[in-house]
Amino acid sequence: MLDLQRLRALHAVSVHGTVGAAAAALGYTPSAVSQQIAKLERETRTVLLEREGRGVRLTDEALQLAETARELMAIMERAETGIEERRGVPAGRLTVAAFASAARGLLPAALAGLAVRHPALDVRLTEVDPHLSVDLVAKGAVDVVVAHDWDIAPLPAPAGVEQAVVGDDLCDLLVPDGHPLAGRESVRREELGGERWVSQPPGRVCHDWLLRTMRSAGFEPEIVHQADENPTLVALVTAGLGVAVIPRLGRGPLPAGVVAVGLDPMPRRRVYALWRTGTARRPAVGAVVDALRAQGHVCLRREPSV
Known part of the structure; x- marks a missing residue:
């Protein structure tokens, strides 16, 4: 066997x-x-x-x-969901995959609260690129995903996967202290021609957003430095090596030497929780999604995207 x-x-x-x-x-x-x-x-x-x-x-x-393994795991999942539903108490192991800034800025408080309220629930977090995570939950590799989208790349909605909005992550233009724009309350995108940019690498949604948005404003952004992690991008801006558009979630306090300026219109990315339809009745899934949405009320905006 x-x-x-x-x-x-x-x-x-x-x-x-x-x-x-x-x-x-x-x-x-x-x-x-x-x-x-x-x-x-x-x-x-x-x-x-x-x-x-x-x-x-x-x-x-x-x-x-x-x-065959996927089919067997789905059968086991249905059985476990039924048992947990009858008990009515969130319990057992549940896996969550989240993109980096959500893993840093959203999940720690949410998971700590869950551990207090539901001690029989064992939640395990994995950091995963958002363009991979939706497929992982659809295939049963993880139970709940925290993902995001931008206006240029709507989040895919595969069959058998449900989602709930956690909140909107607002983004700022970061410039070095002493930059001509540092004293401004806001700046329009059309005013940013000629700036030197630091950005995530090609293939990342943030990089694609920067290219498309600035091209629509009438110029090609000059990207001079690339890095995967937002803290590295902030450090590059702090050193005076360029400007960047950085989301607020998980960013933390800005160091001395860098200033946040509002962009008009303000960029934002929408944050979602996703799970398989087959587990929607599982109390553990409901508890995790509720905790994510509650923490989203604390650290994200809840108004509709514009």
Whole structure:
């Protein structure tokens, strides 16, 4: 008989793409995941993973088993949901994936409150890029996702996934202290031609937003420095190396040497919680979503986007 935990490990590799990423999602070591799959290969007498460059490729047989694992996990999820629903108490393990600034600015307080109110609930947080997270919840790799979208890239809504608005994350133009715009209350986008910009790398929604928005204002932004993390971008602005548009969520107090200026109209990204329809009745999911929305009232705007 096939072991469900070994199938779960194979499914995680199929979803996350690498043994290392699967291990991080499952809370195991890469060695433990490799051992689980090696045992599954012996049980099935089938090669499941093949080396491909520095990574691995799932064979056709592995892809079939991974789909079987997804179906079995869905059956188990329905059973667990039914049991928890009858008890009426949030309990058990629940996995949450969130983008970096939400993991820093939204989740700590929400999770701390949940631990006090629901001690039988074990919530595990993973930081995941927002463009990957919706697919992860749809495929059953995580239970709840915190994601965001901008006006240029609406959040995808796959079948079988529900969502709730957590709030709107407002964004400011950050400039070095002493910059000609530092004393302004607000500035229009058309006034920013000729500025040197620091930004996240290509392929990130924030980078794409900057390009499209400034092009629509009539100029091509000159991006001189790129970094993944917002604190690094703030440090580059503080050093006088450029200006940046940075969301407020998880940003923390600005250091000396950098000033926030309002943009007119003000950019914002909408933050969502997403979960599978099949788990909507699970008290644990409801408790986590309620905690996220409550914390959103504290640190995010609740008015409609414009």
